[in-house]
Structure formats: C-alpha cells, structure tokens
Amino acid sequence: MKFYGTSSIKKKLTAIIMLTSGCALLVACLAFIVYDSITFKNAMLLDLRTVAEIAGLNSTAAITFNRADDANETLKALKAERSIIAAYIFTESGELFAQYFREKSVVQDPPPVPSELDHHFSENRLALFHPITLHDESIGTIYIESDLTELAARLKRYALMVLVVLGISAFVALLLAARFQRIISGPILDLAKTAKVVSDNGDFSVRAVKRSQDELGFLTERFNEMLTQIEERETALQHTRDELQEKAQQLQNELLARKKVDRDLRKSEERFRDLFDHAPDMYIILDSGGIIKDFNEWGLHALGYEREDVIDKPLVQIVHRGDLVKAGKLVSTIHRTRRPPKNTELRLLHKNGQEVWVSEEFSLAKNVDGDVQSIRLVCRDITERKQLQKELGRAQRLEAAGQMAGQIAHDFNNLLSPLSSYPDLIRQDLSEDHPLIELVDEMSVAAKKIADINQQLLAMGRRGHYTLEPIDLNELLENVVMSQPLSKELEVVHDFAPDLLMMKGGMAQLVRVLTNLIINADDAVSGRGVLRITTSNIYLDQPLRGYQTVERGEYIKLEISDTGYGIEAEHMDKIFDPFFTTKTTDRMRGSGLGLSVVHGVMTDHKGYTTVDSTPGQGTTFTLYFPVSREIEYEKAEKKEKVRGGSETILIVDDDPMQLRVTSQLLGRLGYRIHTVASGEQAVDYVVKDPQDLLILDMVMDGIDGTETYLRILQIKPEQKAIVLSGYARSKRVEKALELGAGCFVPKPVSLDALALAVRTELDKV
Amino acid sequence: MFRLKCHLFLFLILSVPGYSQKARLGQVTEYQIKAAFLFNFAKFVEWPADGDSSLPITIGLIGQDPFGESLDQLAARKVIKGRKLRIKRFRRVSDLGACHILFISQSEKSNMPDILGRIKDLSILTVGEASWFAEQGGIVNLVSRNNKVRFQINVEASYRSGLKISSRLLRLAEIISDRYASRGREP
Numbered sequence: 001m002k003f004y005g006t007s008s009i010k011k012k013l014t015a016i017i018m019l020t021s022g023c024a025l026l027v028a029c030l031a032f033i034v035y036d037s038i039t040f041k042n043a044m045l046l047d048l049r050t051v052a053e054i055a056g057l058n059s060t061a062a063i064t065f066n067r068a069d070d071a072n073e074t075l076k077a078l079k080a081e082r083s084i085i086a087a088y089i090f091t092e093s094g095e096l097f098a099q100y101f102r103e104k105s106v107v108q109d110p111p112p113v114p115s116e117l118d119h120h121f122s123e124n125r126l127a128l129f130h131p132i133t134l135h136d137e138s139i140g141t142i143y144i145e146s147d148l149t150e151l152a153a154r155l156k157r158y159a160l161m162v163l164v165v166l167g168i169s170a171f172v173a174l175l176l177a178a179r180f181q182r183i184i185s186g187p188i189l190d191l192a193k194t195a196k197v198v199s200d201n202g203d204f205s206v207r208a209v210k211r212s213q214d215e216l217g218f219l220t221e222r223f224n225e226m227l228t229q230i231e232e233r234e235t236a237l238q239h240t241r242d243e244l245q246e247k248a249q250q251l252q253n254e255l256l257a258r259k260k261v262d263r264d265l266r267k268s269e270e271r272f273r274d275l276f277d278h279a280p281d282m283y284i285i286l287d288s289g290g291i292i293k294d295f296n297e298w299g300l301h302a303l304g305y306e307r308e309d310v311i312d313k314p315l316v317q318i319v320h321r322g323d324l325v326k327a328g329k330l331v332s333t334i335h336r337t338r339r340p341p342k343n344t345e346l347r348l349l350h351k352n353g354q355e356v357w358v359s360e361e362f363s364l365a366k367n368v369d370g371d372v373q374s375i376r377l378v379c380r381d382i383t384e385r386k387q388l389q390k391e392l393g394r395a396q397r398l399e400a401a402g403q404m405a406g407q408i409a410h411d412f413n414n415l416l417s418p419l420s421s422y423p424d425l426i427r428q429d430l431s432e433d434h435p436l437i438e439l440v441d442e443m444s445v446a447a448k449k450i451a452d453i454n455q456q457l458l459a460m461g462r463r464g465h466y467t468l469e470p471i472d473l474n475e476l477l478e479n480v481v482m483s484q485p486l487s488k489e490l491e492v493v494h495d496f497a498p499d500l501l502m503m504k505g506g507m508a509q510l511v512r513v514l515t516n517l518i519i520n521a522d523d524a525v526s527g528r529g530v531l532r533i534t535t536s537n538i539y540l541d542q543p544l545r546g547y548q549t550v551e552r553g554e555y556i557k558l559e560i561s562d563t564g565y566g567i568e569a570e571h572m573d574k575i576f577d578p579f580f581t582t583k584t585t586d587r588m589r590g591s592g593l594g595l596s597v598v599h600g601v602m603t604d605h606k607g608y609t610t611v612d613s614t615p616g617q618g619t620t621f622t623l624y625f626p627v628s629r630e631i632e633y634e635k636a637e638k639k640e641k642v643r644g645g646s647e648t649i650l651i652v653d654d655d656p657m658q659l660r661v662t663s664q665l666l667g668r669l670g671y672r673i674h675t676v677a678s679g680e681q682a683v684d685y686v687v688k689d690p691q692d693l694l695i696l697d698m699v700m701d702g703i704d705g706t707e708t709y710l711r712i713l714q715i716k717p718e719q720k721a722i723v724l725s726g727y728a729r730s731k732r733v734e735k736a737l738e739l740g741a742g743c744f745v746p747k748p749v750s751l752d753a754l755a756l757a758v759r760t761e762l763d764k765v
Numbered sequence: 766m767f768r769l770k771c772h773l774f775l776f777l778i779l780s781v782p783g784y785s786q787k788a789r790l791g792q793v794t795e796y797q798i799k800a801a802f803l804f805n806f807a808k809f810v811e812w813p814a815d816g817d818s819s820l821p822i823t824i825g826l827i828g829q830d831p832f833g834e835s836l837d838q839l840a841a842r843k844v845i846k847g848r849k850l851r852i853k854r855f856r857r858v859s860d861l862g863a864c865h866i867l868f869i870s871q872s873e874k875s876n877m878p879d880i881l882g883r884i885k886d887l888s889i890l891t892v893g894e895a896s897w898f899a900e901q902g903g904i905v906n907l908v909s910r911n912n913k914v915r916f917q918i919n920v921e922a923s924y925r926s927g928l929k930i931s932s933r934l935l936r937l938a939e940i941i942s943d944r945y946a947s948r949g950r951e952p
Binding site: 065136 | 808934937
C-alpha cells in the first residue's frame with residue numbers, strides 16, 4: 001500500500017505491466033504444464049496400453065496353449081521399457097500366469113485382479129489392467145505397473161524452463177514496460193510538470209504538449225483550456241484588483257481628509273472642552289429639574305468631588321445646608337419666570353465639608369415653546385474674598401477695639417492712680433484693727449486687678465510702643481514655663497531646636513503672649529494632660545491658613561499643644577475678639593483679653609498665628625516669628641572660630657532672597673561665590689566653569705536638587721555638594737545623600753551651621 | 766451328471782488357457798487336450814481365399830477317431846473368429862473332401878503320403894500325431910514331451926498349402942523341415 005501511495009506513476013505503470021505480464025505468463029505456463037502433464041499422462045497411458053496390448057497379444061498363444069514359460073519370456077521383453085517396474089499376466093479365471101519385475105530383487109505381491117479393468121495413477125505409479133483378447137474373446141488380463149520418474153523429470157524440466165522463461169520474459173517485459181509506460185506516464189508527467197510550473201510561478205501562460213488523440217490527449221487539451229480560462233480570469237481579476245486598489249486609494253484619501261476634519265473637529269472640541277473644564281470658574285449644567293448633568297474639571301477640583309459624585313445628582317446635594325432654602329427658591333423661580341435669576345452668592349459644600357462661597361450666574365437653554373431645557377450655571381469661587389472680607393472686618397474690629405481699649409486704658413491709668421495709691425495712705429492713718437481696714441484692702445485688690453486689666457488693654461492697644469531687643473526664644477520659653485504655677489497633672493514636654501535662630505521683639509509683650517497661651521493650655525486640660533512646646537527654624541514660602549499673604553522668608557516656628565477640651569468650631573472665629581471668653585465659672589474667670597493680646601502682639605511683631613483644634617482632643621497654637629538676620633550676622637562676626645576659605649562655590653536656588661542671604665553669609669567668609677537660579681543652569685555652569693562645591697536647594701522649579709546633582713555627577717563624578725531645604729528630610733534628600741551629597745542643612749540656614757557644613761565638605765578628602 | 770462334469774471340464778480347459786496342465790493331466794485325457802489343441806490351432810491360422818467367412822470352420826478327421834465324444838462336444842460349444850465349427854469324419858482316403866483342418870489319425874500312418882499327396886494343393890492344415898509326420902510333409906505334428914503335449918510345425922509345408930500360421934503359434938512350436946526327407950523319399 002505504501003508503494004501504491006508514494007511511488008511515481010512510472011514505477012506504478014512498470015509494476016503493473018510487469019505484474020500483469022508475469023501473472024499471465026505464469027498462468028499460461030502453469031496451464032501448459034498442467035495440460036502437458038495431463039497429455040503426457042494420457043500419452044503414457046496410451047503407450048502403456050500399447051505395450052500391454054502388444055505384450056498381451058504376444059502372450060495369447062502362450063495362454064491359449066498354457067505355456068507360462070513363453071509368457072514369461074514375452075514379458076521379459078518389457079525390459080526395454082525402463083519405466084515399467086512390474087508386469088503380470090492373469091488367466092481369465094484370475095490366476096497368476098506370468099510375471100515380470102524390472103529389478104529381480106524387488107518382488108512384489110501381485111495385485112488383486114480388479115473387477116473393472118482400468119488404469120490408475122498413484123503418487124509415483126501408473127498401474128494398468130489390460131485385457132488380453134483373442135479374436136474378441138477375453139482370454140486373460142495383463143497388469144503393468146510403471147513408475148512416473150519420467151513425468152517427474154519432465155515436470156522438473158518444465159519448472160526450470162518456466163523459471164527461465166519467466167526471468168527472460170520479465171526482463172524483456174521490463175525493457176518494454178520502461179519503454180512503453182511513457183506512452184501513459186509521459187503526458188501525465190507533462191501535465192504534472194506544467195501544473196507545478198503554474199502553481200510555483202503563478203505563470204498561467206505555460207501549456208502542456210498534447211501527444212496523442214486518446215483520453216490523455218483529451219485531458220491535456222482540457223487542462224490547457226482550463227489554464228487559458230484561468231489566465232483570462234486572472235487577467236480579469238488583476239484588472240478588478242487594480243480598480244479596487246484605485247478605489248481603495250480614493251477611499252484612503254477620503255478617509256485621510258475625513259480624519260483631518262475629524263482631527264480638527266476633535267481639536268476644536270478638545271479646545272472647547274479644555275476651556276470648559278479648565279477655565280478658572282465652575283461650570284455646571286443642570287436639567288430643568290435641577291439635576292447636575294455636567295460639571296467642569298475646575299469646578300470638581302475646587303469642590304473636591306469626583307465626576308461620579310455629582311453627575312445625575314441634584315444640585316442641592318452640593319449646596320451648604322445654610323443655603324438650601326435659597327437654592328430651592330432659585331430653581332423654582334427659574335421655573336416660574338422662565339428667566340434667569342439675578343446673580344447671587346451662595347455657599348456650596350466642599351467634599352471635606354467646608355463651605356465654599358461662590359457667586360452664581362445663570363443662563364437658560366429653552367426649547368421652541370420657551371420651556372426651560374437646561375440651566376447653565378457659572379460659579380466663581382469667592383471664598384477668599386469672603387474670608388478676606390471677614391478678616392478685614394475682624395482686623396478692623398480688633399483695631400477699633402484695641403484703639404478704644406488703649407484710649408480707655410490710658411484714661412483709666414490716669415484715673416487709677418488715686419485708686420491704687422490712696423488705700424495705702426488711708427491704711428497708714430487707720431489703726432490695725434480698724435473695721436475699715438478690710439474694706440480698704442479689698443479696694444486695694446480691686447485696684448490692682450483693674451491695673452492688671454488695664455495693662456492687658458494697653459498691651460493690646462499700645463502697639464509698636466515698646467523697645468525691640470534680640471531674643472532667644474528657647475531661653476525665654478524656659479523662663480516663662482518655670483515661672484508659671486502649672487497644674488501638677490500637666491506634663492510639660494520641651495522640644496526645642498538647639499540651633500534656633502534669633503529674633504527681635506518686645507520682651508514684656510512676648511512674656512505676656514507666652515504666659516497667656518500656657519495658662520490657657522493649663523486651663524484647657526482638666527486632669528491629666530500634656531503640654532508640648534516645640535520650636536524650630538522654618539522657611540516660609542507658602543501662605544498660612546487664615547492669611548492671604550505671608551512674607552516669604554526665614555521664621556522661628558513655635559508650637560504650643562495641649563490635650564485639653566479644644567475649641568468649639570462656632571467659637572473659632574471669635575477667640576481673638578476682646579472680652580470673648582469661655583472661662584465663666586468661678587474657678588476660672590477670664591478677662592477675655594488673653595488671646596486678643598496674643599493676636600495684637602503677633603501682629604506687632606510681623607508674625608503669624610494659626611490655631612488647630614479638635615474639640616475633646618486638644619488645641620495647638622502655632623506662632624511664626626520672623627528671624628532677625630542682623631543679629632545672626634553680628635553673632636557670626638563675633639564668632640572668630642568659624643573658618644572661611646577661598647574655594648569656589650556655586651549656589652543653586654530659585655528664591656532670590658535665599659540666594660542673596662546665602663551668598664552674603666558665605667561671601668563674608670572669603671569664599672568665591674557664584675549663583676544660578678535653576679538646576680538646568682547649574683549643569684551648564686559647572687560644565688563651563690568647574691566649582692569646588694555646590695550648594696543645592698532641594699525644591700526648585702524645573703529639575704530638583706537631587707536631579708541636578710545626578711546630572712552633574714554624570715559629567716563630574718567627583719563633584720562635592722551639600723543640600724539645603726526648607727522641608728523636612730524627604731526621600732529626594734535621602735537620594736541626594738546617597739549620591740554623595742555632603743550633608744543636609746535645613747532652612748532657615750544659620751550661619752554657623754552653613755559655614756561648618758561648607759568647610760567640612762570642602763575639607764573632605 | 767456326467768454331462769455336467771464334461772461341461773465343467775471343458776469350461777476349465779477352454780476358458781482358462783493358463784491352467785496348469787500338469788495338475789489336470791491326471792484327470793484330463795491326452796486326447797481331450799489334443800482336441801482343444803485342434804480347435805486352438807484354428808485361432809492362429811489363416812486360410813487363403815476362405816470365401817464366405819460366415820461358413821463354419823470344418824475340422825476333418827480321417828482314420829480311427831481317438832477323441833471320442835470330446836471333439837463333438839467342443840465343436841458344438843465353440844465359436845472361433847465368429848465362425849461355428851463343424852466336424853467331418855472321412856472313412857477312407859478316397860472320401861477326403863474340403864475342410865480347414867484335417868486330423869490324420871495314427872491308423873492312417875501307412876496312407877500318409879497318399880493322404881498328403883491328395884490334399885497337397887488344398888489349403889488344409891494337416892495335424893498328425895505320428896512320428897516323422899512333419900518331416901513327411903505334414904504341417905502340425907502333436908508330440909509328447911515330458912508328459913506334456915507339444916507340437917511341431919513344418920513351416921515350409923504351411924507355405925506350400927498357402928496357410929499363414931501366426932508367429933505367436935510358431936514361437937511355441939518345434940519348427941520341422943521336410944526338405945531332406947521329401948527329397949530322399951520322392952525319387
């Protein structure tokens with residue numbers, strides 16, 4: 001079967017021819033042999049019969065005259081026939097009359113006389129009974145037995161001959177088949193070759209050669225016709241393909257054009273969307289029912305919402321609860337009048353719960369019937385303005401109160417003199433046990449209290465009327481805390497920055513501020529509690545909460561935290577107002593002037609105050625005092641021990657003031673100072689003019705200090721650097737230190753610290 | 766009963782030619798065998814211009830008949846070459862007539878030349894049983910050898926009579942020539 005599957009048609013044809021001719025020849029030979037064998041047997045039989053006949057005939061007289069000797073002699077003549085093994089003559093009555101054996105030694109028993117006289121072939125014997133007749137009268141039977149060696153030899157010869165003939169004819173058949181199979185296989189192979197050329201090269205122009213007029217010729221002809229048809233079709237197809245390609249090209253061009261239009265449209269759309277989303281106002285689109293349908297990014301950002309927080313929600317959900325009624329009225333007015341209401345101000349609700357003041361403007365989209373389809377709302381965040389207004393109001397209030405208090409206190413001070421001095425005079429004139437002594441004493445105490453209040457009022461009102469002196473806040477704090485009789489259950493924790501910079505201030509006023517705050521903290525804590533006092537240097541370049549603007553620069557930060565009952569949110573606005581107090585119990589009775597004094601003094605010192613309070617958990621007052629650089633310079637000059645140098649230093653900082661301060665400090669120490677305002681400039685600068693040391697500000701516009709250092713290191717791997725930052729040590733700072741920056745100097749920078757850091761880094765090998 | 770016995774005997778003699786003569790001789794008489802021989806000779810001899818082959822083969826007998834009934838019995842039963850047999854007895858030489866086989870009895874020993882002379886030109890197979898019969902010109906002479914019946918044939922005499930004797934028969938016979946005898950006797 002494998003042969004059938006895989007062999008070439010040539011081989012198959014040859015094989016078929018060989019097989020067929022071989023089989024035919026074999027059958028013929030076998031038939032011939034069988035036929036010959038039968039014929040031979042018949043001939044043999046005939047021969048034997050003749051022999052028997054002759055022998056019988058020759059024996060007739062012997063039988064007739066009962067001459068067995070003669071019959072034996074007659075049989076002996078059979079010796080000439082070599083194949084005859086034995087012969088017997090029987091009389092008519094069946095008695096053995098004469099016998100003959102080819103080989104004397106092999107004496108066989110005579111066979112029984114058969115009832116029917118005939119012959120029979122056994123495996124290698126032919127036995128024949130033949131009647132002996134005389135004048136048509138049977139007078140006996142002759143039996144002759146012949147071996148078949150001749151037949152066997154003959155068959156052997158035939159077999160040999162068949163083999164030889166088969167071999168020769170196979171060879172001849174092979175020769176002929178090899179020659180004649182081409183008649184069949186030739187055209188088929190031609191076809192196959194042509195088909196291969198067609199399928200391999202895709203060339204439909206080739207044709208198979210027609211060789212004959214038979215079915216193969218017909219096949220070749222049809223194949224060629226088919227090729228012609230395919231070729232025609234191919235041509236038509238190619239034509240169509242070209243057309244299609246052309247059309248595709250057209251389509252492509254159209255598509256490109258459309259894409260361009262689309263792109264332009266999208267750009268335009270994006271532009272408008274961008275304008276919508278990022279114009280610095282809140283754009284809100286409501287449906288007629290007041291449900292939010294669209295909200296621009298700016299607005300979402302301003303209110304802290306995600307898109308899904310507000311879309312398909314009613315507007316009132318983001319309205320401050322104080323203005324819900326107002327908002328409801330607005331919507332209903334729009335429905336009633338079908339006209340946009342007048343511009344109004346409204347409080348919206350930030351996601352974190354804070355109120356956001358907005359000024360609202362409306363426009364309406366209507367359908368042909370004049371029904372309101374949607375409401376367009378532009379809200380401008382005016383919280384700051386409101387805040388400012390509020391603060392201004394408070395400032396004015398405090399100012400007015402202060403002025404009034406000052407005026408009153410001044411007048412009272414004059415009027416108070418007799419009240420505070422006369423009781424002593426009166427007491428001198430009265431005996432020790434005079435009943436009026438007690439009254440006079442009470443008068444004296446009251447006068448002292450009034451004087452005290454007066455002092456507070458003066459402190460609040462008499463601004464700028466005190467002398468400024470250099471102050472070490474850490475030292476002052478320690479003194480104040482020590483001098484105060486604080487509750488024993490209050491644990492005081494100090495966390496003072498050892499390198500705290502110097503400030504200028506009025507000592508008496510500052511003592512009053514610190515005292516007031518510490519006492520408030522002590523009062524706020526009932527039972528066990530902690531008072532934490534922290535000082536640090538800080539560089540402010542961001543506005544503080546509650547202040548519109550903050551003077552950029554170095555500050556001393558003082559935090560006073562307690563774990564007391566905190567301040568209710570509703571009181572937060574009023575705590576700095578004069579005479580506002582929550583200490584109304586007998587145990588604690590406040591004058592309501594403590595925090596007013598703090599606020600006044602801080603304002604006088606160009607400092608800032610912020611309050612963080614969580615009711616029930618505690619309150620933190622944070623005070624920012626501006627650092628006094630003059631004192632620092634003086635201090636620096638005094639300290640001879642700070643060594644300078646003449647190395648080149650490049651200071652990189654985007655804050656011009658910081659640049660100036662740092663360069664002045666280091667310039668005085670003899671260093672040659674260069675400054676650049678950004679990291680990128682620094683990289684360029686270093687390439688042109690190598691520097692011994694870099695002083696890198698960490699946070700800058702553009703690349704930060706770490707990135708700057710990284711880039712410079714790639715050019716100059718040995719570059720030394722130190723890092724300055726107003727922020728606490730961050731990951732970026734750590735990264736810079738990892739890269740090899742010498743140390744991190746926190747802002748605001750003290751001269752000592754900076755000089756030491758610079759010198760240390762430069763001296764590093 | 767006797768008749769049946771005879772039939773059985775004849776059957777044995779005629780139909781089983783190879784039957785051992787020796788074993789039967791005690792029972793079968795010499796003339797019975799000789800009678801059978803007479804008939805059997807007819808099987809191996811051809812007569813010239815036999816004429817009508819449907820006519821019976823005639824066996825003549827001259828002289829004293831030694832066969833008794835046996836010859837007639839055989840003739841009555843036997844058919845040779847499809848022809849019946851007829852027995853013809855001649856009393857005297859002068860009586861001799863046409864026949865195929867002529868048995869010349871011992872009694873005619875003295876008349877032998879006369880008899881043979883008479884039938885010299887006739888195609889008759891002469892059968893005798895006298896010594897020197899064949900040498901005297903007789904064709905077949907029955908002789909006894911070792912207690913067995915044998916025969917002598919004078920081939921030349923048969924030629925002269927125009928008879929053709931089968932070679933198979935000749936092979937069984939002693940061939941006798943009468944050339945010298947007749948020459949010596951004739952003058």
